[in-house]
Amino acid sequence: MRTMRAAVLRDFSLGIQLEDLPIPEPKPNQVLVRILASGICHTDLHAIHGSWDKKPILPLIPGHEGVGIIEALGSKVTGFSLDQKVLIPWVGRTCRTCSFCSSGNENYCDRQFNTGYVIPGTHAEYTTADFRYILPLPKDIDPVQVAPLACAGLxxxxxxxxxxxxxxxxxxxxxxxxxxxxxxxxxxxxxxxxxxxxxxxxxxxxxxxxxxxxxxxxxxxxxxxxxxxxxxxxxxxxxxxxxxxxxxxxxxxxxxxxxxxxxx
Known part of the structure; x- marks a missing residue:
């Protein structure tokens, strides 16, 4: 079994800990991404401290400003290829049926799943992401420079x-x-x-x-x-x-x- 290092939050009082975890398998609508850079947003600190009324679901891998390379494709993934560089943002998945999703305003969806808050995030060597919510990047772009654009930039x-x-x-x-x-x-x-x-x-x-x-x-x-x-x-x-x-x-x-x- 292949493993990865990840920053894991299991208890708000203990903070994040580095752990060895199995590398996840992508579901049909997901890609497996090897993370090259993951920005730290202030929302990560709120998640780690549990400071908002709506707390993250534990255990959790924080992070939602990720840049990486696709290493595996789910069976239903289209428009992306292996070895492609991509950006993984805060909005990880939505209902795709409400008026917001239908008008291209998924960030207002009441049933959204946020990367690094509800679903596993990018503070790890690998993560999976729904291909419908990631963004393609030029091959030669600097991952460290572009990672913050996934949240602060947007x-x-x-x-x-x-x-x-x-x-x-x-x-x-x-x-x-x-x-x-x-x-x-x-x-x-x-x-x-x-x-x-x-x-x-x-x-x-x-x-x-x-x-x-x-x-x-x-x-x-x-x-x-x-x-x-x-x-x-x-x-x-x-x-x-x-x-x-x-x-x-x-x-x-x-x-x-x-x-x-x-x-x-």
Missing amino acids: TAFETVKKLRSNDNKTLLIMGVGGVGHLAIQYAKEFFTRIIAIDPSAIRIAQAKLLGAETYSPEEWLSLNPKPLVDAAAVFAADPIAVTGAMNALRNGGTLALVALGKNK
Whole structure:
């Protein structure tokens, strides 16, 4: 029997442990993927600590930002081949029958199974994944660079996509962390002016290199008058950031709330 190393969560009080487990066999709609890189998302920490009301099903292998190579194909898999590089995201499986699934919005499905939270994730040498929810990747792409796009990248892109319109030219981004800095890069394709606010000098410097107009919270508060923006996205888990974004919007502007604040 072939075995693999995996990060396994069996008890919230003990955290994850490295274990030797059998390499899983793919079901008819699944592929077996040898993992090359697996990003760590803050959701992984919530899973490991059991900090959300809806806790993960234990035992669990966390991880939902996976890049790997297909090593085996289930009998019903189409469109993928052996040795193909793929991306494994948060949405691992859905009902495929509700109005959300029928309209291409599977991420809103009430009966979704999330990778690394409900079904085995990517913090392992191998995992299986439903071929209908993985994404093909170019063969020469760097797995370490692309792994975060499976969650942070998709979240940032979906946010910018929802905020873009012919009327929206200026975008305010509150919080330039793992998701916010990706949002800046996507937003450059759709907005003529991007304003980024973050208390971290390192993050502000990065945002400036990416082409954003940058401010610390103190600098932003001191502006008089402050510019009004067409759209705002809050990637900071702070109620103050939400208030600041709302106050910066022009009449009829659009606000996207992405981060989850504590007890809010």
